[in-house]
Amino acid sequence: MVVKPPEPADAGVRAPVPALEISGLSIALRTGRTEKPLVTDVSLAVESGEIVGLVGESGSGKSLTALAAIGLLPHGVEVSSGDVRLDGESLLSMDRKRLRSLCGSSISMIFQDPLSSLDPCARIGNQIIETIRAHRRVSVGEAKRDAVELLDRVGIPRAKERMRSYPYEFSGGMRQRVMIAAALVLRPRVLLADEPTTALDVTTQAGIVELVRELRSEMQMSVIWISHDLGLVGRLADRVAVMYAGEIVELSPTADLFRSSQHPYTAGLIRSGTRLSYGERFGFVPGTVTEPGHWPEGCRFLPRCDRATEACASHPSLEVRGPAMVRCVHPLTEGSGSEGSGS
Amino acid sequence: MSLTTADPFALEPEPGRALAWRAGARLVHRSNIFWVFGSLVLLVGGVAGVLIQVVPSWRHLYLDQNLISTFQAPFSSGHILGTDNLGRDMFWQLVGGLGISLSIGVGVSLISVVLGLLIGIFGGFFGQVADAVTNVVVDVTWAFPAILLAVVFAGWIGPSLTTVILALALTNWAGFARIVRGEVLSLRERDFVSAARVLGVPKVIISARHFVVNLLPVTMVMVVYFIATSIIGEAGLSFLGLGVQAPTPSLGLILTVGRDYLAISPWMVVLPGVLLALGVLFLNALGDHLRDLLDPFGRIQRR
Amino acid sequence: MTTVAELERVTKIYRVRGQGVHHVAVDDVSFSVDAGETLGIVGESGSGKTTVARMLLRLTRPTSGRLTIKGIDIWAADRETRKQLPRAVQVVFQDPYASLDPRMSVGASISEGARRVFGRQQATRDLGRLLDIVGLPQRYRNLYPRELSGGQRQRVAIARALAMQPAVLVADEPVSALDVSMQGQVLNLLNDLRAELQLTCVFISHDLGIVRQFCERVLVMERGKVVEEGLPEEIFNSPAHPYTKSLIDALPRMSW
Numbered sequence: 001m002v003v004k005p006p007e008p009a010d011a012g013v014r015a016p017v018p019a020l021e022i023s024g025l026s027i028a029l030r031t032g033r034t035e036k037p038l039v040t041d042v043s044l045a046v047e048s049g050e051i052v053g054l055v056g057e058s059g060s061g062k063s064l065t066a067l068a069a070i071g072l073l074p075h076g077v078e079v080s081s082g083d084v085r086l087d088g089e090s091l092l093s094m095d096r097k098r099l100r101s102l103c104g105s106s107i108s109m110i111f112q113d114p115l116s117s118l119d120p121c122a123r124i125g126n127q128i129i130e131t132i133r134a135h136r137r138v139s140v141g142e143a144k145r146d147a148v149e150l151l152d153r154v155g156i157p158r159a160k161e162r163m164r165s166y167p168y169e170f171s172g173g174m175r176q177r178v179m180i181a182a183a184l185v186l187r188p189r190v191l192l193a194d195e196p197t198t199a200l201d202v203t204t205q206a207g208i209v210e211l212v213r214e215l216r217s218e219m220q221m222s223v224i225w226i227s228h229d230l231g232l233v234g235r236l237a238d239r240v241a242v243m244y245a246g247e248i249v250e251l252s253p254t255a256d257l258f259r260s261s262q263h264p265y266t267a268g269l270i271r272s273g274t275r276l277s278y279g280e281r282f283g284f285v286p287g288t289v290t291e292p293g294h295w296p297e298g299c300r301f302l303p304r305c306d307r308a309t310e311a312c313a314s315h316p317s318l319e320v321r322g323p324a325m326v327r328c329v330h331p332l333t334e335g336s337g338s339e340g341s342g343s
Numbered sequence: 344m345s346l347t348t349a350d351p352f353a354l355e356p357e358p359g360r361a362l363a364w365r366a367g368a369r370l371v372h373r374s375n376i377f378w379v380f381g382s383l384v385l386l387v388g389g390v391a392g393v394l395i396q397v398v399p400s401w402r403h404l405y406l407d408q409n410l411i412s413t414f415q416a417p418f419s420s421g422h423i424l425g426t427d428n429l430g431r432d433m434f435w436q437l438v439g440g441l442g443i444s445l446s447i448g449v450g451v452s453l454i455s456v457v458l459g460l461l462i463g464i465f466g467g468f469f470g471q472v473a474d475a476v477t478n479v480v481v482d483v484t485w486a487f488p489a490i491l492l493a494v495v496f497a498g499w500i501g502p503s504l505t506t507v508i509l510a511l512a513l514t515n516w517a518g519f520a521r522i523v524r525g526e527v528l529s530l531r532e533r534d535f536v537s538a539a540r541v542l543g544v545p546k547v548i549i550s551a552r553h554f555v556v557n558l559l560p561v562t563m564v565m566v567v568y569f570i571a572t573s574i575i576g577e578a579g580l581s582f583l584g585l586g587v588q589a590p591t592p593s594l595g596l597i598l599t600v601g602r603d604y605l606a607i608s609p610w611m612v613v614l615p616g617v618l619l620a621l622g623v624l625f626l627n628a629l630g631d632h633l634r635d636l637l638d639p640f641g642r643i644q645r646r
Numbered sequence: 647m648t649t650v651a652e653l654e655r656v657t658k659i660y661r662v663r664g665q666g667v668h669h670v671a672v673d674d675v676s677f678s679v680d681a682g683e684t685l686g687i688v689g690e691s692g693s694g695k696t697t698v699a700r701m702l703l704r705l706t707r708p709t710s711g712r713l714t715i716k717g718i719d720i721w722a723a724d725r726e727t728r729k730q731l732p733r734a735v736q737v738v739f740q741d742p743y744a745s746l747d748p749r750m751s752v753g754a755s756i757s758e759g760a761r762r763v764f765g766r767q768q769a770t771r772d773l774g775r776l777l778d779i780v781g782l783p784q785r786y787r788n789l790y791p792r793e794l795s796g797g798q799r800q801r802v803a804i805a806r807a808l809a810m811q812p813a814v815l816v817a818d819e820p821v822s823a824l825d826v827s828m829q830g831q832v833l834n835l836l837n838d839l840r841a842e843l844q845l846t847c848v849f850i851s852h853d854l855g856i857v858r859q860f861c862e863r864v865l866v867m868e869r870g871k872v873v874e875e876g877l878p879e880e881i882f883n884s885p886a887h888p889y890t891k892s893l894i895d896a897l898p899r900m901s902w
Contacts, residue, residue: 057825058796201690202852202896228826231898258900265827272826274900275855278878281837282859284830288795534745535755538803541703542759542810543732552758556749 017088018045019222020069020107020190025082027064027073029292036293038077039064039246043318044224046190051216051223053237053254055230055269059289060243062226066192068092070109071099086190105135108183109192112199114175118167118182124151125163128182135186150181154211173204177211184215193225197232209236230269234258242266245290245300252324262324262331264305299329370636378632381625385445392442395435396591405435405592414608425610428600433610437618439592444622447504447577448570451511455569456562458516463523464550468531477524484517489576490583497585507586511576519565526561527554560637564630571626578619594619650846651702651735651814652678656711658697658870671697672708673870679814684840684847686861686878688854688893693867695850699818702848703737704728716813732759736807740819742799746791752802753787760809769809776805780835797828801835808839814846822851833860854893858882866890 027039039061046052056062067073069084069091084091086107091099111117119127128147129140138146144163151159154177167175176196183191193212197205213236216223227233233240233254240257242250242265250263261267271283287304296302298313305312307330318327371379395401409430417425417433424433466477493510500506530536530553539549574594580586581595589596594615601611658672672694679685689695700706702713704720713720715734718727739745746755756776757769764772777784780801791799800820807815817836821829833856840847851857857864858878866874866887873887885891 057827203690203892206896229898230826231900234899268827270900272828272830273898275897276859278859278862280859282830282833282856284834285827286831288797288828289825534739534741535747535750537700537703537705538737538739538745538806539747539758540705541732541735541737542806543729543762544759552750553747557747 016048017085019048019050019087020046020224021085021088022065022069023083023085025065025068025084026080027061027068027077028080029077031076035080037080037246037295038292039068041082042243042248043082044241044248044251046222046224048189048222049216049220050239051213051225051237053233053240054224054226054243055228055233055240056243057228057289059245059292061246061292062243063194065243066109066194066224066226070103070107070192071096072109101135104131104183104188105186106188107190107192108186108188109194110176110179110183110196112195114172114179115167117179118175120167123164123166124170124178124182125165128163128185131182132185146185147181150185151178153215154178154181154184155207156181172200173207176200176204176208180208180211180215184219184221187219187221189222191221191223193223195227196225198227198229205232212236229273231273242269245295246292247300247327248318248325249301249327250324251318252326256323260333262321262326262333263301263328264307264330264332265301267332268304299327301328370633373636374632378629382629385441385622385625388438388441389445390442392438392440392592393446394442395439396442405431405439406590407431414604414610416608416610417614424614425608427597427611428604433614436592436597437594437614440594440597440615441618441622443504443587443591443593444574444577444619445570447507447511448573450508451515451573451576452566452569454508454512455515455519456566458512459519459523459565460555460558460562462516463520464527464554466520467524467527468546468550468554474524477520481517481520481524484514485521487514489514490580490585493580493583493585502585502588504587504591507577507580510580510585511573515569515572519569522561522565523558526558530554530557564634564637567626567630567633571623571630574619574623574626648681649678650681650683650716651848652712652714653698653702654712654714656698656701656713657709658694658701658706659709670870672701675711675867675870675872677865677872677875679846679848681813681846682844683863684849684861686857686864687848687850687867688852688857688864689867690852690893692869694870695867696818698867699737699816699848699850703735703816704731732810733763733812735814735816736810736812738800738803738807738815738817738820741823742796742803743791743823745803746799748791750790751787752782752789752791752794755791755802756787756806756809758806763810772809776809779808779839780805795828796824797831800824800832804832804835804839808843812845814848815840816848816850818850819852820849821856822853829856836860854882855897866893 022042022044025039025042026037029036029038042061042065044052054062054065064073064077068079071091073079079092083093086102091102118124125144125147129143132138132143132146133140148159148163151162156162156174156177167178170178197208200208209232212223212225215221225233225236237254239251239253241248242263244265250257250261250266252261257266258270261270265285268283268285272285274283285304290296290300290303298315299305299308302308302312309330311329316327316329318325321331321333395404409426411430412420413426413428413430415422415426417423419425422432422434424437427433427436462477462481466474466481489510492514493506496506496510536549536553539553577586577593578595578598581593582599584599586595587593597611597615601615605612654676656672656675657670660669660671662668675694675698677685687695687698697706701708702715708721715731718730718734720728720731750758753773757773760769760772773787774784777786782798782801782805786794791802794802820836821832824832836847837860839845849857849861861878864876864878864881865872866881866889868889874881874885874890881890882894885894
């Protein structure tokens with residue numbers, strides 16, 4: 001089932017193929033003969049030049065979704081159904097050779113810890129040049145020029161000299177910029193960013209976020225930005241997908257998400273992250289996340305929801321409500337079910 | 344969030360009582376029948392071997408000499424593995440030898456492990472001076488050949504079971520102490536250790552309660568490896584005449600005597616040799632298997 | 647107001663042997679905490695806030711300066727006097743997955759320190775009460791950390807600290823490692839506890855938003871130095887130091 005944001009009524013023109021389209025993706029952990037679902041039926045379309053934030057906490061499956069798209073699922077974890085298409089071409093059914101040729105050039109990924117994604121024993125210049133020349137037939141000199149240009153663009157001072165530096169010689173924020181440069185040097189259509197600023201100081205974070213926003217405009221690049229930090233994503237994304245227990249529970253344009261969130265979990269997240277004045281109670285969502293493998297048959301958020309009724313015993317599907325898609329039988333914008341008040 | 348941890352001590356969310364039993368049961372459950380069966384065979388053989396030397400009415404099994412039917416081949420004249428140079432039943436000689444080997448193995452292993460734990464923790468947790476001193480002691484001991492120590496002991500108290508155990512244990516512990524020290528260096532930085540210190544728990548108690556318990560997986564694996572190396576060590580020392588003396592059965596002794604009679608009958612060399620090889624091979628493999636289960640991150644190296 | 651804890655010109659310098667390189671983690675820091683007060687220390691990585699906490703907990707030795715808790719100079723005290731410290735100051739660490747011994751049951755962890763000070767029987771009796779205080783069911787005493795969520799483990803860590811009936815509780819980023827939706831639970835718990843038990847609290851965090859909501863007074867640290875000190879609202883509305891300002895600017899927006 002392909003789910004996209006609602007199209008305008010006069011869409012006589014065929015809508016362009018989304019840059020990245022995830023449809024009905026399910027991922028499971030396979031141990032021996034048992035299969036434990038980790039992500040179920042995730043569908044998300046990212047248009048060209050759009051930044052979509054993928055927000056969730058532990059157990060939400062947000063990272064796995066991105067890793068599946070680029071073919072980097074860990075051992076034992078497999079896609080059990082669904083597809084991921086890059087510009088219409090299926091990433092999951094292509095052969096390894098084609099996938100490898102697309103990685104870095106059409107779709108790229110950056111991670112939380114740049115130290116483990118950059119080779120600590122190689123100079124950063126060489127790593128970037130290597131990436132370029134693995135995908136394009138250019139001379140070392142040209143590749144070098146491209147590399148320096150991009151390092152400069154991402155804000156590395158004295159880029160030409162720093163080409164000869166090793167990753168450990170950079171601070172955390174700078175290293176992250178180097179990783180971004182390495183990921184973007186071939187101008188990919190889609191960038192997957194898995195918590196790239198989580199390990200950085202808040203002051204550094206803002207700089208990286210700004211950088212990605214600018215690059216998105218310059219390169220007409222689509223971005224999926226994964227984070228547990230709803231506030232951070234709010235500053236950056238055009239649309240936000242909130243994941244809980246392996247599925248998307250709300251998908252909405254950013255402003256709508258914050259102004260009038262519909263899923264109780266989203267509201268709970270916003271409440272939990274909102275800071276008040278001294279002495280006020282902190283917002284939270286009662287209970288704890290249910291682990292994969294222990295998900296109930298019905299609504300997975302039910303144990304923690306104060307709007308639950310018998311209707312929630314059957315698993316809700318993602319439905320359109322206004323500008324958003326919500327997976328809830330009693331979303332916040334309607335009245336509640338037969339009893340209880342809105343939160 | 345971590346997806347899986349190959350931790351055999353990891354249980355499903357239920358109240359955990361007698362964690363050690365469940366962990367042990369789980370280890371057995373996760374090992375295939377080969378390991379369990381093999382370990383049982385060794386265990387039974389070893390116990391039998393000890394019993395026949397200790398229980399007076401059973402001692403004849405391996406001591407009875409029959410100078411008429413010496414050097415019998417296996418499956419002949421009522422002796423399933425033949426007889427040795429004095430007509431003694433080979434099967435019971437081997438069983439007895441296995442008992443000796445395993446007893447020494449377990450003895451050396453336990454002493455090594457205890458010494459290694461004590462000294463390793465001392466060096467790793469009780470200050471820089473302690474660490475420096477321990478490192479010197481460990482390095483010297485590590486380099487010291489067991490055979491040399493055995494010769495010294497043999498000269499001093501005479502060759503015997505005790506000599507073997509002392510010589511092997513007093514050189515063996517150093518390798519384990521090194522491993523322990525390394526583990527302690529990282530364990531002591533863990534928050535639960537810091538918390539214990541803030542709670543006022545004395546260092547000695549922290550060592551016993553937190554370090555030793557968390558080192559159990561490493562220790563268990565090393566115990567198995569040490570049994571294997573001690574068996575070889577004992578066989579070697581007895582072969583050289585520095586270890587147990589007749590009439591105590593020993594695989595090394597049978598080998599050394601059999602060597603002289605190789606022209607007459609190969610069985611006195613082949614049989615103990617094969618048993619030694621299989622036993623040690625099995626123990627090493629068992630150690631590897633335990634290591635895969637208990638230490639998937641590869642902190643233990645077999646020496 | 648009585649001063650419960652005080653730092654006077656405390657410095658910590660890490661020297662790399664033989665290279666002449668040194669790193670100043672804490673640079674001439676002084677502050678005091680009054681009884682019943684909650685002091686927040688805000689800073690990012692490298693600010694020295696965790697080092698300050700560790701020196702106060704007697705885990706890391708200061709290079710110079712004086713640290714006193716309830717009048718005791720904790721680094722100059724003799725062995726006998728030092729024995730009083732576990733009842734003067736306790737800690738809740740950041741990482742709930744590392745601060746509990748995985749091989750110790752919840753009950754054993756909570757009473758680990760209390761057993762030595764109050765005796766085994768008393769500690770066991772207190773265990774029930776402590777589990778109630780932190781909102782955990784009684785049957786949890788036999789469970790092991792791996793069976794608990796991060797938030798629940800933090801509650802265990804809090805119970806363990808409170809078992810000693812300390813005067814000062816040092817909380818080093820107690821909710822930073824928890825899911826956002828559960829942070830509030832632990833923070834509200836700490837809030838209730840400090841009121842009920844009249845705890846003095848030193849709350850360390852990189853999150854200025856939480857500190858503002860939780861603490862009566864705030865210290866802002868940058869690269870080992872205290873750059874600003876004052877009431878949270880004042881600091882928020884008119885930050886004096888540019889670093890404080892950048893921290894405020896970087897706060898996430900939750901409203902549109």
